[in-house]
Amino acid sequence: MARIIGIDLGTTNSLVAYVDDRTGLPRIIPDAEGRRLLPSVVAFAPEGILVGESARRQLVRRPESTVYSVKRFMGRGYEDVKEELRYFPFTIRPAEGIVRLQVGDREVTPPEISAVILKALKERAEAHFSEPIEKAVITVPAYFNDSQRQATRDAGRIAGLDVVRILNEPTAASLAYGLHRLKEGVIAVYDLGGGTFDISILRVKEGIFEVLATNGNTHLGGDDFDRVLMLWLQEDIQARHHRELSCREVDLGRDHEAMQELRLAAEAAKIRLSSEERTTLTIPFDDFTYRREINRAELERLLEPLVRKTLGPCRAALADAGLAPAQIDEVVLVGGSTRVPLVRRRVQELFGKTPHSQLNPDEVVALGAAVQAQILAGGITHMLLLDVTPLSLGIETLGGVVSVLIPRNTTIPTSAREMFTTSVDGQTVVDMHVLQGERELAKDCRSLARFELRGIDPMPAGMPKIEVTFLIDANGILQVMAKELRTGKAASIEVKPTYGLSETDVQRMVDESFQYAEADVEARMLVEIRNEAATVMTHVQRALRQGEALVSEEERARITTALEALRQARETTDRESIRQRTVALNQATEHLAELMMDSALKSALGTRRASEIMESQ
Amino acid sequence: MNYFEVFGLERKLGIDTEGLQRRFYELSRRHHPDFHATASSGEQADALEASARLNAAYRILRDPIGRIDYLVRLEEGRDTREGATVKPQAPPDLLEEMFEIQEALAEAKAQGLDEATRKTLAAQREHLLSRSREEEARLTGALAAAWDGARPDDRSRVLGELKQGLATRAYLRTVIDDLGQALDEDEDA
Numbered sequence: 001m002a003r004i005i006g007i008d009l010g011t012t013n014s015l016v017a018y019v020d021d022r023t024g025l026p027r028i029i030p031d032a033e034g035r036r037l038l039p040s041v042v043a044f045a046p047e048g049i050l051v052g053e054s055a056r057r058q059l060v061r062r063p064e065s066t067v068y069s070v071k072r073f074m075g076r077g078y079e080d081v082k083e084e085l086r087y088f089p090f091t092i093r094p095a096e097g098i099v100r101l102q103v104g105d106r107e108v109t110p111p112e113i114s115a116v117i118l119k120a121l122k123e124r125a126e127a128h129f130s131e132p133i134e135k136a137v138i139t140v141p142a143y144f145n146d147s148q149r150q151a152t153r154d155a156g157r158i159a160g161l162d163v164v165r166i167l168n169e170p171t172a173a174s175l176a177y178g179l180h181r182l183k184e185g186v187i188a189v190y191d192l193g194g195g196t197f198d199i200s201i202l203r204v205k206e207g208i209f210e211v212l213a214t215n216g217n218t219h220l221g222g223d224d225f226d227r228v229l230m231l232w233l234q235e236d237i238q239a240r241h242h243r244e245l246s247c248r249e250v251d252l253g254r255d256h257e258a259m260q261e262l263r264l265a266a267e268a269a270k271i272r273l274s275s276e277e278r279t280t281l282t283i284p285f286d287d288f289t290y291r292r293e294i295n296r297a298e299l300e301r302l303l304e305p306l307v308r309k310t311l312g313p314c315r316a317a318l319a320d321a322g323l324a325p326a327q328i329d330e331v332v333l334v335g336g337s338t339r340v341p342l343v344r345r346r347v348q349e350l351f352g353k354t355p356h357s358q359l360n361p362d363e364v365v366a367l368g369a370a371v372q373a374q375i376l377a378g379g380i381t382h383m384l385l386l387d388v389t390p391l392s393l394g395i396e397t398l399g400g401v402v403s404v405l406i407p408r409n410t411t412i413p414t415s416a417r418e419m420f421t422t423s424v425d426g427q428t429v430v431d432m433h434v435l436q437g438e439r440e441l442a443k444d445c446r447s448l449a450r451f452e453l454r455g456i457d458p459m460p461a462g463m464p465k466i467e468v469t470f471l472i473d474a475n476g477i478l479q480v481m482a483k484e485l486r487t488g489k490a491a492s493i494e495v496k497p498t499y500g501l502s503e504t505d506v507q508r509m510v511d512e513s514f515q516y517a518e519a520d521v522e523a524r525m526l527v528e529i530r531n532e533a534a535t536v537m538t539h540v541q542r543a544l545r546q547g548e549a550l551v552s553e554e555e556r557a558r559i560t561t562a563l564e565a566l567r568q569a570r571e572t573t574d575r576e577s578i579r580q581r582t583v584a585l586n587q588a589t590e591h592l593a594e595l596m597m598d599s600a601l602k603s604a605l606g607t608r609r610a611s612e613i614m615e616s617q
Numbered sequence: 618m619n620y621f622e623v624f625g626l627e628r629k630l631g632i633d634t635e636g637l638q639r640r641f642y643e644l645s646r647r648h649h650p651d652f653h654a655t656a657s658s659g660e661q662a663d664a665l666e667a668s669a670r671l672n673a674a675y676r677i678l679r680d681p682i683g684r685i686d687y688l689v690r691l692e693e694g695r696d697t698r699e700g701a702t703v704k705p706q707a708p709p710d711l712l713e714e715m716f717e718i719q720e721a722l723a724e725a726k727a728q729g730l731d732e733a734t735r736k737t738l739a740a741q742r743e744h745l746l747s748r749s750r751e752e753e754a755r756l757t758g759a760l761a762a763a764w765d766g767a768r769p770d771d772r773s774r775v776l777g778e779l780k781q782g783l784a785t786r787a788y789l790r791t792v793i794d795d796l797g798q799a800l801d802e803d804e805d806a
Contacts, residue, residue, distance in 0.1 A: 164654065165651075205642070206642060208642045208645065208646075210642075372651075375651050375652075376651055376654040376655075377654070377655070378652075378654070378655050381652070384645060384646060384649055384651060384652070385651070386645060386649070386672075410672065410673075410676055411672040411675065411676065412672065413650065413665055413668050413669040413672065414669050414672045414673055414676075415666075415669040415670075415673065416673075471665070471669060473650075473665060474649075474650045474651065474665075474668075
């Protein structure tokens with residue numbers, strides 16, 4: 001059986017995990033530097049596509065071509081996201097259907113950007129196992145609708161992965177906890193991540209994890225926390241530094257680089273305030289430095305309305321499960337945003353018990369995905385997850401009213417059958433509009449797709465009996481099948497996804513992705529060697545400043561020449577030349593380094609010697 | 618295979634829900650696609666179908682009213698919601714009250730609620746709620762037991778009573794929802 005990996009494709013960070021055959025426990029796969037989280041950031045730099053930490057470093061420098069939080073755009077249309085677009089530095093043009101981001105001179109869809117992240121994780125796993133990896137379980141928020149799930153599956157395909165299961169994040173977390181310490185009872189999983197919120201209520205009994213109800217908000221998370229603090233900072237800066245700002249050409253709010261700086265400072269301050277009572281924010285501008293202290297109470301005043309927005313879905317899920325808060329045996333916290341003390345307090349108040357968070361809230365979803373991957377591979381047989389569909393599925397009927405076929409919180413897989421007929425003599429095509437949501441009118445629900453039943457034999461109106469089966473599979477994704485009962489003929493169905501990629505689109509992206517793959521590797525190698533060169537240069541410059549007196553003028557001149565040569569080579573894309581000149585600079589400073597070792601200035605060259613860096617290449 | 622057969626049950630309304638849950642877990646372990654992920658595509662499709670049917674069956678049968686509704690459909694030989702014979706119907710003894718409520722609702726729609734009407738409607742809603750609960754208790758109690766104990770030649774009479782009960786309940790629920798909506802909207806305004 002081929003290995004299946006578990007991937008948490010997060011708004012802020014992504015992770016990959018697997019189950020260790022020897023211990024039977026899930027483990028996170030770190031990258032070569034030992035980092036477990038991969039920042040979900042993709043940068044379209046002139047030297048190629050960057051992902052993760054190297055892309056994150058481009059956020060301030062190249063805000064217009066560096067994409068973060070792309071999960072918020074998955075499976076969505078322009079109308080859904082236009083409100084929050086002004087907070088993002090990248091451009092999305094108004095258009096029908098799926099969102100398309102304008103990055104530099106190219107147009108990319110959210111699944112393509114997510115695919116870059118997935119591919120990096122796939123490669124990380126391949127490096128770890130020294131074998132190709134083709135199958136993955138990928139997690140999504142439980143409250144993701146059909147389009148958002150499809151988009152995630154498309155992203156996997158573009159990355160060259162066979163997505164064997166789309167798994168809900170809170171249920172994934174419950175599996176990780178289940179393996180951790182199996183205890184029976186009713187548990188509530190409160191999952192507040194970077195951009196999404198889920199609440200799931202489960203009954204755990206005899207190894208069965210039965211989801212009773214789920215609810216949430218796919219547009220609420222740590223990003224929103226950062227945003228309110230960022231806007232507050234912006235106002236404060238504008239009030240305090242009005243004079244300096246009035247001399248600037250661009251308005252602060254439109255200065256993408258400065259706003260990214262503010263966003264990152266806000267995020268960092270929010271994180272510090274989870275463990276400290278107060279913190280100081282320092283943001284350097286060209287002509288002034290903004291500095292101010294903020295305490296936890298001030299932050300909590302800003303966050304309170306957002307945290308409150310999570311409580312309604314919790315009550316709704318409890319009501320759907322037919323339970324009172326007191327009937328919940330345990331509450332589990334998942335997602336980085338549950339580190340915020342205010343969140344913990346509100347959850348504790350609602351359920352009347354102290355929530356659990358023994359497992360790292362950033363990692364528990366990926367660990368659970370690995371457990372589910374192992375179940376699918378046949379490696380675990382005592383655990384079984386019975387999940388539900390988060391939203392009611394229906395079809396549009398006369399007058400724009402939705403007729404519900406599958407109610408929310410129905411255990412999946414599940415199916416429903418409905419009969420259709422024609423309304424005009426000789427009609428050979430019947431249209432269907434499939435929707436998801438809890439509202440009565442089609443216009444208030446989420447349009448999933450329009451289906452066309454074709455090839456119906458011409459008959460008087462009302463004569464054909466077409467039986468349509470709607471099946472929601474274990475991924476929470478809809479499949480539709482149709483049959484004309486009089487003739488027994490399977491009717492063909494043409495699907496027009498409202499906010500998705502067509503099959504042809506996905507296929508093209510899969511192909512393109514392979515063409516780009518080689519160029520991407522080249523680009524990444526260039527970036528890496530440039531970064532190493534920069535590190536060596538910084539160390540040498542520092543050593544020169546501190547050890548100036550130790551060497552002759554002649555030697556100093558030799559080092560300076562080598563430094564200048566590397567600086568010039570670094571501007572080019574010639575990898576070999578950069579490497580050679582890095583080695584040369586390294587050799588030129590060997591004597592200086594020795595002298596410095598002898599002197600009290602030993603540490604000036606840093607903990608890593610330049611020669612070690614080159615050897616590790 | 619109908620939903621009773623999925624669980625190996627007779628067509629009876631008295632179902633032990635704990636036993637049903639136990640059986641549901643057992644059958645889930647047998648049919649769930651997760652345990653067939655490495656099988657041939659044909660077996661996978663069978664598992665998907667069996668699992669979808671099991672989940673649908675469990676959802677209907679664990680709900681005492683849902684199971685009556687399903688039984689009626691089954692006895693009438695329909696397997697989709699098409700052609701429902703149970704139509705919401707006002708209970709004869711409440712006809713007069715219903716008439717008053719409809720009138721008050723129409724008036725409320727036109728010119729809003731005054732405090733007195735509001736109180737009356739809220740009280741009527743409470744009354745109908747308790748009446749609806751009574752109807753449910755009768756359906757899932759005495760009538761369900763009557764069905765389970767009925768001789769073959771008496772079944773169609775009991776089925777008729779079940780349908781009557783469902784019709785009354787459906788009607789009451791519609792009026793309760795309408796009242797709730799009118800009272801809520803008024804509150805919002």
